[in-house]
Amino acid sequence: MQWDVIMPLAVYLLLMIGVAYWAFTKRHSAAAGGMSAQYYIGGRSLGWVVLVFTLLASGASAGTFIGAPGLVYDQGYGWVIAIMGQAPVAFLVLGLLGKRFAILARKLGIVTVVDVLRQRYESGVVVGLAAIGIVVFLTSYMVAQFTGGARVIQALTGVPYLWVVIISAGVVTLYTALGGFLADAVSDTVQGLIMLVGGVVLWVAILTAVGGMPSVTERVARQDPELLLLPGAGEFTTSLLFSYFVVFGLMAVALPHLTVRAMSYRDTDAMHKAMFMGPIIMTVFTLGFATMGVVARVLMPNIETGDLAVPELIIDMLPGPLAGALLTAPLAAIMSTVDSMLLIVSATIVRDLYVTYIKPSTSDRRASTMGSTVSALCGLVVLLLALRPPEYLEYLVIFSIGGLGSMFFVPLLGGLYWRRANTTAAILSMLGGLTTFVVTTQWLPEAALGFDPNVVAVFVSMVLFVVGAYAGPPPSQNVLIKFWGTNRDVQRVLARERGESAPAQAN
Amino acid sequence: MSSDHATAEEQWSEDPRYRVSNRESVITAVYFASYIVLTIGSAWMIGGNKSIDEISLVLGFPDWLFWSTFALGGVFCVVPYFLIKHLFTDMSLEADGDLPDSRYGERGGATSSGPALADEGR
Numbered sequence: 001m002q003w004d005v006i007m008p009l010a011v012y013l014l015l016m017i018g019v020a021y022w023a024f025t026k027r028h029s030a031a032a033g034g035m036s037a038q039y040y041i042g043g044r045s046l047g048w049v050v051l052v053f054t055l056l057a058s059g060a061s062a063g064t065f066i067g068a069p070g071l072v073y074d075q076g077y078g079w080v081i082a083i084m085g086q087a088p089v090a091f092l093v094l095g096l097l098g099k100r101f102a103i104l105a106r107k108l109g110i111v112t113v114v115d116v117l118r119q120r121y122e123s124g125v126v127v128g129l130a131a132i133g134i135v136v137f138l139t140s141y142m143v144a145q146f147t148g149g150a151r152v153i154q155a156l157t158g159v160p161y162l163w164v165v166i167i168s169a170g171v172v173t174l175y176t177a178l179g180g181f182l183a184d185a186v187s188d189t190v191q192g193l194i195m196l197v198g199g200v201v202l203w204v205a206i207l208t209a210v211g212g213m214p215s216v217t218e219r220v221a222r223q224d225p226e227l228l229l230l231p232g233a234g235e236f237t238t239s240l241l242f243s244y245f246v247v248f249g250l251m252a253v254a255l256p257h258l259t260v261r262a263m264s265y266r267d268t269d270a271m272h273k274a275m276f277m278g279p280i281i282m283t284v285f286t287l288g289f290a291t292m293g294v295v296a297r298v299l300m301p302n303i304e305t306g307d308l309a310v311p312e313l314i315i316d317m318l319p320g321p322l323a324g325a326l327l328t329a330p331l332a333a334i335m336s337t338v339d340s341m342l343l344i345v346s347a348t349i350v351r352d353l354y355v356t357y358i359k360p361s362t363s364d365r366r367a368s369t370m371g372s373t374v375s376a377l378c379g380l381v382v383l384l385l386a387l388r389p390p391e392y393l394e395y396l397v398i399f400s401i402g403g404l405g406s407m408f409f410v411p412l413l414g415g416l417y418w419r420r421a422n423t424t425a426a427i428l429s430m431l432g433g434l435t436t437f438v439v440t441t442q443w444l445p446e447a448a449l450g451f452d453p454n455v456v457a458v459f460v461s462m463v464l465f466v467v468g469a470y471a472g473p474p475p476s477q478n479v480l481i482k483f484w485g486t487n488r489d490v491q492r493v494l495a496r497e498r499g500e501s502a503p504a505q506a507n
Numbered sequence: 508m509s510s511d512h513a514t515a516e517e518q519w520s521e522d523p524r525y526r527v528s529n530r531e532s533v534i535t536a537v538y539f540a541s542y543i544v545l546t547i548g549s550a551w552m553i554g555g556n557k558s559i560d561e562i563s564l565v566l567g568f569p570d571w572l573f574w575s576t577f578a579l580g581g582v583f584c585v586v587p588y589f590l591i592k593h594l595f596t597d598m599s600l601e602a603d604g605d606l607p608d609s610r611y612g613e614r615g616g617a618t619s620s621g622p623a624l625a626d627e628g629r
Contacts, residue, residue, distance in 0.1 A: 077572045081550050084576050088542060091587050095535030099600060100528035107602040213567025225559035228569045230550060238555075241547045249539060268597045275595075276587040283580050291568075417529070481519045487603040489519035 001158045004320025012328040019187045023179025035368035039180035040347045041111045046265045048273035053192030054185040055090045055261050057336035062148045065330035070306030072293025075234035076227030080290045085245030089252045090278025097262040105263035107490045113256040114352040120415040123423040129430050133407045134348045138341045141400035146386035149334040152311045165386045173379025176339045177372045184339040191332030198329030199288030209317045219298045243452030251405030254412045257340040346375040406433035406457035410465045424472025425465045433461030550575035
């Protein structure tokens with residue numbers, strides 16, 4: 001056991017438990033009737049600091065801090081470009097969904113992405129597909145996060161894999177179950193700051209230790225020149241790079257745990273500031289860690305798996321406590337991604353399935369308590385699954401992200417911006433996108449024509465969306481009013497849907 | 508008219524804030540499209556299919572990586588500031604909020620009527 005490395009990690013975990021306690025007390029002060037919205041969306045109260053960090057920390061997972069440098073270690077600088085596709089992710093999520101999304105959510109009382117799809121397409125099939133997609137893909141993604149992270153931490157600290165999984169998953173589950181969205185957002189902010197400082201300190205510390213980048217690069221040029229070239233060892237092509245930009249940047253807009261953050265901010269000031277701070281912070285995260293893959297290749301050419309490159313570099317080059325402090329960055333990245341996903345899975349089960357279809361009379365207080373219970377159970381399931389680890393981290397990440405992206409991207413944005421979009425379009429595009437993704441990934445990679453399967457899946461999904469929109473009946477007028485009308489019109493429709501008599505106001 | 512009778516002919520108007528929001532979404536999309544084209548394009552133009560002897564170093568990084576990610580990445584970190592400052596609009600996000608002024612058309616300017624929408628729908 002390396003206690004000097006473990007200590008900072010332990011301090012970090014204790015800090016997270018503190019966040020759980022704080023959010024728990026805060027939650028009980030929520031207004032009556034708003035408890036469930038408080039649990040799942042933080043009462044739409046986020047300012048720009050928390051907004052930008054919760055967006056980025058939820059988006060940047062073990063992939064950014066462990067997977068990406070690992071791929072750079074194995075295949076060279078081409079991966080740095082590929083992964084830079086995620087730099088503008090906060091700008092994209094907030095800008096593409098836009099103020100309209102935040103306003104819509106307030107008018108219709110929406111707190112989940114599935115709720116957007118349900119109200120837009122009025123179809124149980126759409127809700128069912130979306131719910132299954134979220135539960136299956138997010139669960140496998142969460143498992144991948146813990147297995148990847150725990151293997152690394154075990155290798156470095158000597159703490160057994162079993163305990164790393166149990167403790168880290170346990171802490172995430174604890175603060176998510178107790179504190180909900182606000183605990184997630186605040187812990188994301190702490191975690192995001194750790195990642196930001198970690199990225200900068202890592203650079204300065206390692207480059208000081210090795211005597212600057214030029215000497216590293218000269219050694220790489222002698223040992224493994226392929227790492228410095230395009231296409232290089234990664235066999236990159238422009239269409240492949242384009243694909244990664246679409247996957248890591250554009251499709252992230254439709255990842256439910258990121259989308260939901262576009263309805264959580266307080267005002268346009270928070271949104272604007274988060275939009276221009278986002279790319280700066282994400283660029284630091286991405287470049288700071290990814291470029292270290294090449295440095296690790298020079299200093300430690302014989303690491304068995306790329307995932308261990310940066311962590312081994314940290315341990316080798318830096319004194320124990322500083323190394324431990326820097327290793328909280330990948331751990332924080334994992335936990336901040338998992339907490340948001342846990343909450344989405346919980347919201348899907350409680351709000352979108354149970355309250356909507358099984359027992360609409362569920363009280364707000366009861367739904368909020370159920371939220372906690374279901375979050376805890378989901379965390380437990382993830383923990384149990386993570387005890388049996390899968391193989392290659394970043395590819396698993398791409399697989400689950402791609403599955404969700406190819407299901408949600410077109411129906412979500414299409415439904416928001418195109419009035420003709422209807423139920424048929426949504427069902428066809430979701431099924432078609434997912435099928436294309438799975439088939440091209442598993443059996444027919446050549447059908448992707450040199451692009452990543454995700455890109456082909458989104459394209460097919462888009463075509464089917466248009467076909468479906470013209471094949472099926474147009475959406476009802478109620479839907480159009482709810483998604484485009486002024487609040488007066490929207491509330492009139494909602495009142496009518498609830499079966500209430502219309503308010504007798506002059507019109 | 509009373510909403511009790513409101514069915515297919517129901518009168519309603521589009522929230523004027525949505526037009527402004529839609530324009531901002533288009534700006535966002537153009538930003539990302541240029542980011543993709545310029546980043547990948549510059550990397551490939553500078554470093555694509557070259558041998559190790561043809562690659563020079565800038566601050567210790569291969570030239571193609573430096574110009575496409577560090578330099579251009581830096582530019583694309585600054586661009587959002589100006590886009591937001593000059594092209595984005597502060598507005599209320601509340602359900603019954605409105606645009607702060609009438610620069611983008613009067614409230615209810617985008618009135619749609621039932622029959623017109625039905626035409627568009629078919």
